[in-house]
Amino acid sequence: MLLKGKPGAMEVIAMDKGCYVGHNILARHYDHIIASETLYPMGYSSDWHYHQNPHFSHILYGGSQEINENNTKIQQPGEGFYYYPGIAHQNIQYRVQTRIFNVELGSGFFEKYQLNIPPETLMFSENLQLNASGLVKILREHWLQDDQSTLSINQLTVELITHAADNISFFPGWAKKIRPLLYDTWNQPVSLQEISKLLDIHPVTLSKYFSKYFGCTLGEYRRRIKIERALPLIRQGKYTLTEIAYLCEFCDQAHFTKTFHRITGFSPKQYKAL
Numbered sequence: 001m002l003l004k005g006k007p008g009a010m011e012v013i014a015m016d017k018g019c020y021v022g023h024n025i026l027a028r029h030y031d032h033i034i035a036s037e038t039l040y041p042m043g044y045s046s047d048w049h050y051h052q053n054p055h056f057s058h059i060l061y062g063g064s065q066e067i068n069e070n071n072t073k074i075q076q077p078g079e080g081f082y083y084y085p086g087i088a089h090q091n092i093q094y095r096v097q098t099r100i101f102n103v104e105l106g107s108g109f110f111e112k113y114q115l116n117i118p119p120e121t122l123m124f125s126e127n128l129q130l131n132a133s134g135l136v137k138i139l140r141e142h143w144l145q146d147d148q149s150t151l152s153i154n155q156l157t158v159e160l161i162t163h164a165a166d167n168i169s170f171f172p173g174w175a176k177k178i179r180p181l182l183y184d185t186w187n188q189p190v191s192l193q194e195i196s197k198l199l200d201i202h203p204v205t206l207s208k209y210f211s212k213y214f215g216c217t218l219g220e221y222r223r224r225i226k227i228e229r230a231l232p233l234i235r236q237g238k239y240t241l242t243e244i245a246y247l248c249e250f251c252d253q254a255h256f257t258k259t260f261h262r263i264t265g266f267s268p269k270q271y272k273a274l
Contacts, residue, residue: 012088013049018104021046021091028142030150032109033157035142036102040064045092050085054117055104056160057081058135060235060274062098064091070124078232080130084120101139103157115161127183131231132224132263133215134160140265143274163215174199174206175213182218186225187249192218226250227263234272241268 018027022038040062063075068089075081075091083089110117122128134156141152177199195218196203210218226248233244245256261267266274 011048013047015049015051017053017106020100020102021049022098022100026142028145030153032106032112033153034102034104034106035138035153036104038100038102040091040094040098040100042094042096042098044094046090048088048090050088051083051104052085053104053106054085055083055102056130056135057083057103058101058131058139060099060101062095064094064098066091076232077235078131080128080135082118082122082128082130084118084123087120087123101142103135103138103160105157105161109157113158115158118161127179129163129221129224129228130160132227133163136231136264136266136271139274159215171213172209174201175209178210182221183225186222186229223259224263227260230256230260230268231264231271234268237272241272244268 015021018024018034018036020036020038021044022040025037025039027034027036037060042062058080059075059077061077063077063079066073066075066089068087105117109115138153138156138160141149141156178195181195181198192203192206196206199206206218210221214221216224230244230248233239233247234241239247241256242253245253248256250256250259257268260271264271
């Protein structure tokens with residue numbers, strides 16, 4: 001294991017597969033995937049540690065301050081994160097009732113589906129769509145837990161890896177530029193011609209190849225951005241669903257609810273009640 005980000009001479013703990021610094025309250029194995037929920041006591045600070053397998057996390061309640069060699073980040077409810085194996089980090093000042101959903105991937109998963117581990121750079125990237133690209137749907141299947149859950153979770157995890165965890169180093173120049181552009185203009189009306197002009201490519205090229213690199217249409221990608229923004233607002237509990245619908249630029253609550261359910265598998269009320 002290549003350990004990165006080791007803080008000087010301090011000891012760094014290696015977490016075994018399926019283990020986290022919190023207390024596991026619900027862990028299930030789906031072939032080479034371990035889905036689990038973990039609880040953390042208020043005020044707790046972990047030792048420096050790293051994980052041996054790559055995993056994704058979704059903050060359901062609470063959160064903490066996470067420190068690694070590149071940055072320090074306050075993790076908020078409703079946010080999704082990726083952890084590359086071997087990257088040392090520390091979490092401090094866990095807030096009250098912190099509960100986190102994790103999806104951990106063993107080496108057999110990548111061998112079985114002939115996929116590469118998402119790159120280390122994804123751990124530090126901005127403007128990711130981990131939640132809207134499948135992480136919350138995996139959470140739903142984990143809760144549903146029926147005879148089809150293993151099949152569904154494997155499929156959803158493959159989609160999460162291939163769509164949300166794109167290795168943009170293989171993208172053409174315009175595809176690398178379009179993601180921040182779409183996030184910067186998420187609440188503004190834009191046309192295909194305007195986007196193409198900003199990227200200096202022909203609209204036909206954009207129309208033909210966007211789905212190849214991002215797994216959906218331009219319009220659907222912008223809807224996912226809105227849902228990604230809505231998730232933390234729902235978990236915060238400060239706004240009504242109608243207010244969140246308008247804050248995220250939906251025309252009304254009905255449209256917001258329909259889009260949210262299609263993308264996440266939950267209705268906004270169901271997700272709020274988790």
